[in-house]
Amino acid sequence: MSEPAPPPPAPEGAAARRTALVWDDRLAGYGFSDHHPMNPRRLALTVSLIRALGLVGDEDHPVLAPRLATMDELLLAHDRDFVAAVEQLSLPGADPAAGLPWGLGTEDTPVVEGMDEMARMVVGGTLAAAEAVMEGRARRAFNPAGGLHHARRAEAAGFCIYNDLAVAIRWMQQRYGVRVLYVDYDAHHGDGVQQIFYADPDVLTLSLHESGTYLFPGTGFPDDLGDGEGYGYSANVPLDAHTEDDSFLAALRETLPRLAEAFGPDVIALQNGCDGHVLDPLTHLRFTTRAYEETVRIVGEVADTRCQGRIVATGGGGYAAYSVVPRAWTLVWAGLAGLAAPDALPADWLRAARLEAGHELPLTLRDPPGAFPPAPRRADIEATNDRTVRALLRKILPLLTGWGLAF
Numbered sequence: 306m307s308e309p310a311p312p313p314p315a316p317e318g319a320a321a322r323r324t325a326l327v328w329d330d331r332l333a334g335y336g337f338s339d340h341h342p343m344n345p346r347r348l349a350l351t352v353s354l355i356r357a358l359g360l361v362g363d364e365d366h367p368v369l370a371p372r373l374a375t376m377d378e379l380l381l382a383h384d385r386d387f388v389a390a391v392e393q394l395s396l397p398g399a400d401p402a403a404g405l406p407w408g409l410g411t412e413d414t415p416v417v418e419g420m421d422e423m424a425r426m427v428v429g430g431t432l433a434a435a436e437a438v439m440e441g442r443a444r445r446a447f448n449p450a451g452g453l454h455h456a457r458r459a460e461a462a463g464f465c466i467y468n469d470l471a472v473a474i475r476w477m478q479q480r481y482g483v484r485v486l487y488v489d490y491d492a493h494h495g496d497g498v499q500q501i502f503y504a505d506p507d508v509l510t511l512s513l514h515e516s517g518t519y520l521f522p523g524t525g526f527p528d529d530l531g532d533g534e535g536y537g538y539s540a541n542v543p544l545d546a547h548t549e550d551d552s553f554l555a556a557l558r559e560t561l562p563r564l565a566e567a568f569g570p571d572v573i574a575l576q577n578g579c580d581g582h583v584l585d586p587l588t589h590l591r592f593t594t595r596a597y598e599e600t601v602r603i604v605g606e607v608a609d610t611r612c613q614g615r616i617v618a619t620g621g622g623g624y625a626a627y628s629v630v631p632r633a634w635t636l637v638w639a640g641l642a643g644l645a646a647p648d649a650l651p652a653d654w655l656r657a658a659r660l661e662a663g664h665e666l667p668l669t670l671r672d673p674p675g676a677f678p679p680a681p682r683r684a685d686i687e688a689t690n691d692r693t694v695r696a697l698l699r700k701i702l703p704l705l706t707g708w709g710l711a712f
């Protein structure tokens with residue numbers, strides 16, 4: 306491995322304004338079966354909505370093609386035996402039972418023909434985003450197909466085969482020697498990414514998620530702070546079930562800027578899973594679209610202050626494929642790109658999406674205030690989340706700042 310290059314200078318001129326969207330119809334090939342919750346139509350509908358609103362395609366907002374990640378790139382975050390097993394299990398007629406030692410062939414993550422290629426394309430998409438940002442061709446880049454944060458070094462899990470984020474973070478580290486702040490507000494704990502970097506003090510992971518007491522994968526508590534040299538570089542905020550926007554956003558505002566100040570990142574990797582939305586069928590959080598719009602604004606401010614604006618962003622979970630995902634990720638894209646997105650959904654897009662969904666859909670990009678009834682026990686939930694945030698900060702800030710002073 307050659308010596309890493311120094312972190313690149315801040316993008317200048319046109320590149321300083323540029324935000325790239327990673328897309329190609331081949332990315333919509335990531336799916337398991339017609340009845341699996343990971344419905345790839347959510348991605349195509351997101352991109353068609355972004356296009357219908359005129360938010361992509363000019364010089365400042367280009368579309369970048371993904372590519373297939375190479376074996377060497379996958380090995381940045383995965384074991385060779387695991388990748389070889391995925392390749393074998395991708396062949397026609399593979400025995401799903403042979404996948405079980407690798408977390409494949411389960412109800413969540415079934416064995417499907419061609420899955421190696423479909424998962425490599427997602428990794429190659431997040432690598433394309435990371436390359437554009439680190440090479441100074443764009444300030445930010447967004448791969449909505451990425452964000453497969455549950456995959457482990459040698460195990461698929463939770464709909465995730467290869468961990469595109471972990472590969473891209475390792476690639477940025479090895480190529481440029483950068484410190485990476487990973488921010489994950491998917492409803493599920495970002496366990497795969499956390500585990501891969503658990504002993505690494507150059508990657509700080511922050512995951513805000515529905516508490517593992519109620520939801521897969523059952524991990525991600527404030528005491529899970531890292532291991533060895535990486536102790537103090539894993540931060541977890543398990544949110545109470547039924548947490549709403551304000552309480553979640555307060556937790557983000559209390560934690561992210563302080564951790565970023567103590568850590569000093571060169572780039573932020575942002576996982577934008579939108580399964581915390583109140584309409585999502587798999588989780589018990591009660592976010593509205595405001596959570597996505599505000600989070601990107603908060604993360605963008607931290608990136609502008611701490612790391613010259615650099616953000617490598619992905620999608621993630623999101624199982625209300627028609628009513629939530631396209632709207633949430635269009636807002637994420639617009640926020641990253643600094644574009645004002647109009648609130649009215651284009652009539653043609655809405656008609657086609659409604660026909661395909663077979664049910665009514667929200668009429669506006671943003672959920673109107675008061676669209677959903679307040680959660681019962683709101684005050685209790687807010688108090689619980691507040692205690693969780695305080696417990697985390699009490700533990701982690703001395704570790705981060707203490708070590709900073711020692712240098």
Ligand SMILES: [Zn+2]
Pocket residue numbers: 491492493578580621622623
């Ligand atoms: Zn999720």
